[in-house]
Amino acid sequence: MKTFKHSGAFGDLLYSLPIVKHFGGGEFYLHLDQINWIGQHYYGSPPTAFHQGRMTQGDFAYMQDFMLAQDYIDSFKVLDPKTHAITHNLDRFRPTFVGHPDNYINIYSSVFGLDPESADTAESTPWLTVPKPREIKDRSVVISRSQRWIPTQPSAQWQEWKQQGLENKATFIGLPEEHAAFREATGWNVPYLATSTMLEVAEVIAGADTFIGNQSSNLALAIGLGIPNIHCEARVDMPLARNECYFPKMDNITYF
Numbered sequence: 001m002k003t004f005k006h007s008g009a010f011g012d013l014l015y016s017l018p019i020v021k022h023f024g025g026g027e028f029y030l031h032l033d034q035i036n037w038i039g040q041h042y043y044g045s046p047p048t049a050f051h052q053g054r055m056t057q058g059d060f061a062y063m064q065d066f067m068l069a070q071d072y073i074d075s076f077k078v079l080d081p082k083t084h085a086i087t088h089n090l091d092r093f094r095p096t097f098v099g100h101p102d103n104y105i106n107i108y109s110s111v112f113g114l115d116p117e118s119a120d121t122a123e124s125t126p127w128l129t130v131p132k133p134r135e136i137k138d139r140s141v142v143i144s145r146s147q148r149w150i151p152t153q154p155s156a157q158w159q160e161w162k163q164q165g166l167e168n169k170a171t172f173i174g175l176p177e178e179h180a181a182f183r184e185a186t187g188w189n190v191p192y193l194a195t196s197t198m199l200e201v202a203e204v205i206a207g208a209d210t211f212i213g214n215q216s217s218n219l220a221l222a223i224g225l226g227i228p229n230i231h232c233e234a235r236v237d238m239p240l241a242r243n244e245c246y247f248p249k250m251d252n253i254t255y256f
Contacts, residue, residue, distance in 0.1 A: 002026030005079050006090040007034035008055035010063070010198070010217035011244065014224055015104035016090040017070065018127040019112055023088060025072025029079035030060050031091070042094045050148045066198035069131055088112070103246060124249040126226030130199065133206035141170040142208040143190060144218035145182045149235050157231075157256040158186040161212075173204055174218065215244045228252055 004020050006013045008030070020028065035054045039047035046052060060078055067076040079086075092111050097104075106116040136142075161167070167188040172179045179192040195201045202221050205211055211222035214233040222230050223245070230253040232245035240246055240255060247253055 001074075002087050003029065003085060004088045004090055005029040005031055005084070005086045007031040007038060008059065009035060009051050010059070011215070011220045012093075012104070013063075013090075014128070014217060014220040015244075016093070016108050017224065018105055018125070019088070019090065019108045019114075021070075021072045021127050022114065023112075025070075025074060026087075027075045027077070028067060028073050029077055029084055029086065030055060030063070031079040031081070032056060032060065038091075038094065042098060048148065050146075062196075063198045066130075066202055069199060069202075070129065104244060124247070126224060128202070128221065128224035130202045130206045130225070132203060134200075134203040135207040136171050136193065136204065139169060139171040139191075140208055141166060141210040141212065142205055142222075143170050143172045143182070143188075144174045144211070144213040144216060145172075145178060145233070146174065146214055146216035146218070147178055147181060149215045149233075150181070150185070151233075151236050154185050155233060155256050157233075158188070162186070162188055170212075171204070173201060174216075219245055223247060223250070223253070226252070230254070231256060 002023055003026055006016055032055055035047050035051050039045060064076055067073050093108050096107050096111055109116040167190050170188070170190045171193045172182060172190045173193050173195055176192065182188065183190070193204060195204065201218060202225065205218065205222050205227060206225050208227060210229040211227045212231045213219045213222070215235060219232060232253060232255050234240050234243045234245060234255045245253065245255070
């Protein structure tokens with residue numbers, strides 16, 4: 001039996017799952033309360049305020065149903081380092097990740113000795129599923145805009161889409177404060193859809209034909225699910241090729 005472990009955060013973990021799938025799946029363990037140590041040990045400073053104190057027992061509960069919905073995850077449990085033997089430590093990606101030299105999935109592939117160009121972990125292949133996608137009536141566009149990487153001025157693309165009437169087809173998921181900030185910044189009058197688990201979020205995203213968002217775990221879900229149209233609001237503090245959302249081999253993703 002293969003055993004996998006990861007310390008988070010959500011997006012980092014989601015981008016590791018193609019590796020789990022490639023190796024045939026198995027038992028998956030979440031190593032809790034490591035993020036603060038990881039930030040200091042690998043990056044020389046505490047993590048950002050958005051990551052401090054994560055991953056908690058609550059975060060584990062948030063992910064549990066979604067992880068168990070993946071057919072290559074046999075079990076999802078909290079790691080006990082003293083008793084659980086791990087065959088594939090997914091946290092091995094961290095030293096290579098410093099400086100963002102490549103796409104997340106390519107980094108994981110290289111660390112585990114796979115050729116990113118030929119392995120079935122190729123970034124163009126969706127790797128996530130949900131049992132029951134949820135379609136929102138008359139709302140085929142899902143927006144999720146995390147507060148972590150919001151630019152000082154929203155892209156003009158938001159206003160172009162607003163003029164095209166896209167807001168009338170959209171629903172916002174995420175935190176209530178993110179929804180309020182999005183409406184204030186863009187002027188979009190879109191309804192908010194509350195969700196309580198990662199599986200609920202994934203079901204809504206899987207039921208959409210378009211996802212618009214910035215770097216976040218919800219973006220990772222959209223990419224992993226292979227949503228037909230994904231528009232990524234790229235970070236402006238680094239080159240596009242170093243953005244988490246940069247998947248040049250996926251023809252369903254555009255950047256603004």
